[in-house]
Amino acid sequence: MPPETAEPRRAIVVRGLEKRYADVHAVRGIDFEVRAGEVFGFLGPNGAGKSTTISILCTLASPTAGSATVAGHDVVRERDDVRRNIGLVFQETTLDDYLTAHRNLVFHGELYGVPKAVLGERIEQVMTMVGLWDRRDSVVATFSGGMKRRLEIARGLVHAPNVLFLDEPTIGLDPQTRSSIWAYIRELRARHQITVFLTTHYMDEAENCDRIAIIDAGRIVAEGAPESLKAAVGKDRVQVRTADDDVAIVALKEKLGVDARVHDGAITFAVASGEEFVPRLFAELPIAIRSVSVARPSLDDVFLSFTGTTMRDAAARPGEARARR
């Protein structure tokens, strides 16, 4: 065991990282740190630069500027050392469909040089963890999307990495598989002290992380524990449906001094104390109110307060156009 130090060990350190493709500035100078043993989430809409960042951290792409270390090794100068210490589950499937599940993992273990004496047992462990040991001899082509994802997570763990990277691990999966994948992630942290770096564009999932960074158009706009980020927003979100939204928005501005916009089909605005605001709403609005909802700040509000747009609207716009701005 390494001696306890005052400062927590850092699994990932990123400084001024940039990545330019020919016509896209995908990552525009980001800085962050991930502590050893934590689950760190990268939250952002499509095209924000999440996968690009993972590629650089996993030595698969070289940064245009800046530097990064993973597990104490520089991602440019010490590629092999980084690679030996990480596991990676890509956004797209990277299994060999023609081989069996077990074969895929044996291939991985041998490629990483896991000693023969422990490989068999290790594979049984990780496949059991994701509930696929019984299906080990099935050809991967017969697996559902969720099973493939679970198998890939197991594969990423075969060589016992210190840091596990998961790029959108739950994208396109049914709710049940999503929650079981989160159960594995929690188990990894609790039992194996693995650092997990994951990306997602699901707000509700980011809540499960110890800390998150919110990334938009290649820049980190906020970073911290989900709870403290939400607390920092400090305002409740009020959504109102009315008979005439345009009239209501003008009235909100003139009578109540609130800037409101239509998001997701309802008039949306933020106020310090939502419950206390609702009675004034009914007293002052000149038109019929159909429904009102008040919500504690969510990560979407965090995103909104830093970028001026909701995640959903940000994703609807083409990523490239935004990144080029």
Place this chain on the structure above:
Amino acid sequence: MSAVAPREPRDSSRPVVVVPRVPSASLASDLRAIKVVWHRELLRFVKDRPRLIAGLAQPVLYLFVMGTGLSAMVPSTSGVPFRTFLFPGVLCMAILFSCFFSAGSLVWDRELGFMREMMVAPVRRGAILLGKCLGGTTVGTIQGMILMVIGAIGGVPMSLELVVTIFLELLVICFAITAFGLALAAHVRSIQAFMALMQMVLLPMFFASGALYPLSGLPAWLEVLTRLDPLSYAVAPLRHAVLGASGKAALAPMVTWGSFVVPIWLDLVVIAAYALVALAVARRRFAREDA
């Protein structure tokens, strides 16, 4: 909070968690990677029945249909029945397709995403390429040897010496052709592009190689082309060996450079040199590519 977290009670039905260590990079890790990639190529070949059948159907067709049809017109070439003369050429065609197909797996793997699984592993890109090249060599040689059996059934004279010679020559030739294919595969992005490139390269290579006719008395421009074609240096040794089994080795058409007759060993050196250049070209492209 207590300073020491209580340990989880050990569940006796579950073994202690095995935590392997990944060894650091070394020659051993490169050799291991070569072996693992090679092994996968073999597994994929063994599971791919259609490929094996298609890979043999075409040469069988050439040998029995074309060989039989043409031998009515050309009763004997270089002092042996036309089918025997044609056999080394057909052998060459079979391994040409097989090895190019193997090389195409580089593109396939990229399209299916599996390439990234290999690229993020702590192994050198060169080791991945070499593994693929040896995989193509093995598969090509196996198909070539199966064709030898078919040839024997078709009446091509055989001997132990011939089988051993062909086997050794096939190892070199298949390695070179796969390397050639890999050099192309490393430069294309899609499997369609690779197929198109293969069409453009493969048939001219085959027709200019002397697989179907002797390389003498050709017009000057074609003669230059045939001498540049790496496959010419593959056909000559194979045919020399096959005619040798009929005691007609002296009649086997050889590659000539002007008045210099290229000996068999030099054919193999030339083809090995082609292989090394091709591998270097493939590696150059493959090594600097972002995954």
